[in-house]
Amino acid sequence: MTSAWRRAWPRIRHWLYWTHRWLGIGGCLLFAMWFVSGVVMMYVGYPNLTDEERLAGLAPLRFEQAAVSPAAALVALNAQPPRRMVLEMQGGNNPEPVWRIVDARGGRHTVSARDGHVPGPVDAAQAEAIARAFSGRAGAHWAETLERDQWTVPQGLDPLRPLHRIEVGDAAGTELYVSSRSGEVVRDTTRSERLWNWLGSVPHWIYFTPLRADPPLWHDVVVWLSGACIVSAVTGIVIGILRVRLRRRFRNGAVTPYTGWMAWHHIAGLIGGFFVLTWIVSGWLSMNPNGWFQRGLVDAAVMARYTGAGTSPFPWPPASLPTGEGAAAPREAVPLWFDGKPLLQLRDAQAYVRVIDAATGAIASISREDILRAAPRLRPGSAVTQATLQAREDFHWYGHHRERIVPVWRLQFDDPARSWIYIDPASGQVVGSNDSNSRLRRWLFNAAHSLDFPWLIQYRPAWDIVMWLLSIIGAVASASGVVIGWRRLLRKPRSSALPGAQRVLRRS
Template sequence: MSKLYILHRWLGLTAGLMLVVWYGSGLYVHWRALPSVLSFEEQRRTFGEPFTLSEAEKEFPEILKNYGKGPIKEVRLRRAGSRLIYEVHMVNSPGKVFDATTGALLSPIGEAFAKEIAQGFMPATAVEAATLLEVPDAYSIRLPMPVYRITFSDDQSTTVYVDPATASILSRTRTRERLYYAFGSIPHFLNMNLPFLQHNKTVKDGLLFILNALAGLVVFSGIAMAAWMIARHGFLGGLGLKHSLLCKVHYSLGLGFTVTSLLFIASGFFYVVNGSPPPVRIIPKPEELKPIAKPIDLADLRPARQIGSGEMRNSPGLSMVVLKQVLDVPLYHFHHAGGGFSVMRGDTGQPFAVDSHWLHQVVNAFLGSTDSVGEVQYLTDYDTYYYARDGRSPVLPVYRIQGNDSGQTIVYLSPATGEVVGRASRDFRVFRWIVSGFHAWDWPFLLQRPVLRDGIVVLLVIGGLGVSLTGLYLGIANLKG
């Protein structure tokens, strides 16, 4: 017992401090969770003024034939500042942009053009500074380099990051994001902007594992000590008449929040491996989509103006036109500036309609199986695995189909094109319940009752924080004595 006490006391001085940091930053992360990169309203602002197909003198087939060698996976016709451009993405190389009027290559764009694009994000605010970053700053760690950092003169020093290759806004930071980085991302995930850690993920993961293990030993040794005291003196006797009030508080809080502390620590191990929450993890990775997102076939591709002319004459204008190929069908996706969209076949020029047969074809190709199982369900709201959390909102509505692969993967598909927008494999479902459920407390019952969820999470975090703080104080006081 004396050895266990020594272990608990000395580990508590180190891992106890980390627990205080984790609980404190965890409370901040819960309340100020970083939302998706750009909100819908922010994305709408980046589209600029509506346009019509007649403004693009160069057509999709002409741009694609002149682009160069290599398969093309997606093309977008959109505004970048005041210019109408084609954004072309290859299968195995970075994207490039072309002028829709002349067909001239614009990538990489210059600083003046980057400022113009950024100005559309905040049209009423002056640009204060522009810098081309070759090395990421603290808020662009996950962005491709180089990137333009454009800072505005508003009270929050709003900053947007513009990709010189695709002439698009990749991210933005304000006071909220900077506070999240300082008080959430760094202390909770050790996401420090240090080249050594950024280029050596194994080192950072190893450090988190060690800290998690030490914190787990502190909690386990505390449980063992409490069990010994209860066995010898009874539940209330464990408080001890000779102990100070702070010792009694630490003992009581420890008994009340030990289990949840262990759950937080154990699930934290798995978050180190893949820390993305389910609303992010459910989205398929590009390599997973290769069986259905085929390179665009130019052989029978019709110009967009021939396909959409009749319908577009009566529209209030377009915000974007996207060309991509799903299986063997090239599809034009017309986004209307007034809201809504239309999907047309690029080979026949006819409207494209998703049916059950098409959905099963897509699922079979995605899973590499011969026959998907289960009925097609049309979801207008989120379910157990496909749901919103912390500002991250997967698209709705969707179709849901149960796959017949070894993992019984649940596949979520777009009702417009049949593209896979989400998948829940067996590993994902285990992660959702055992890891995310016990770390973020995002059980379906609680997600439907956000006030109750907030109350429970705050209670658990404050309880764990109380145990950590009192234990840390007692350890320091004992060391001084």
């Protein structure tokens, strides 16, 4: 150690302790909350209407009533080729098939497939009737109409607001949210979900309605709070290493100079400090600070060239109307194109998928050669270097808290971004993509934050045991820090001629 460094070290050490102490007082509260709420989130996710729940609530499609073709529905809206179109039944006092249309800007529209009219806003009485048909509960009743509440804050619901909240009246305390613009049921919650989310997602994501309603403000609050906690964790790890003695121990034979809560904080922090830091840094990265992890997407024009959408009118009605009884009856129909060929994707109440050739009524058949012939249109000027029919999930294509299509074609391109594009072999549709940037984010956030390695999550409860163990260690380190910080705040100031770091040195 040079003489200059030796002279500067006491002052550096003083500021190291000072920074950790005062950032840690608030930071440990956040850490403790994040560890406890993170365990809750392992088992109870944020309320969301899953595809399975939505399809189970829809009535079987009545194709014989769907006289309006996809092209005619777009004409009724004076709309450009959409991002997505779905035919489904809209319940209520007068059930009818409707086209649900998502335009290129994300706007949501509804057109009657019976006569082509564009329905007006859905009032409370209509929303109540829709919810009764969806839930099968005659006692479902309207509670209020709102712009947003705690369970509808995500910006993805903005095109559907205002929302009608409907109390279903079942033992689970289910509430449904019906869009006043489209008549869609867009969210459901239960009493249990709402309770556990106050202990899980809401505090973990700092997801309080007034703050989350302002996305830029919410983003900045989370980024800066996480950044301060990173500094607290780093300084704590450094101090923990400086204060531990594994060989030349302290007078009582201990590896730490502290006792009581300070000893718990020191030892738990040393054992779990790396994971505490890993989790807080990965959580900070999940907010994509400075836009470091922007991903190149396939734009609408490129996608249209790939699918061949709009090259000819979509045949309507389809050549062969699909049938089925009970849960096997189609609940939704999605018109698709692949390489200029019209397809109809059908899903029943159990989310089972069938894809038929809309022109012939036969089950669609898409070969490897068909996909490889069309694929270069997705990345003009680049070539497919590898095409793999992936039969199982792997590190980059996995479900955990969401469904993934398998088998799936993985196409690797030689473009500058080193893109991987995933293609559904049944329909030829793009179902996912990543590039070198997003694959790096997969390591830095998903793997580091959720420990969702395939070899671990496929053998639960191994994943649960690891997450619980690390969370308990982190919670002990954080809770002891909260106690220490509280006692520090209550302590009366004492005058001393020595800086804090020097006093610590004298005591050891």
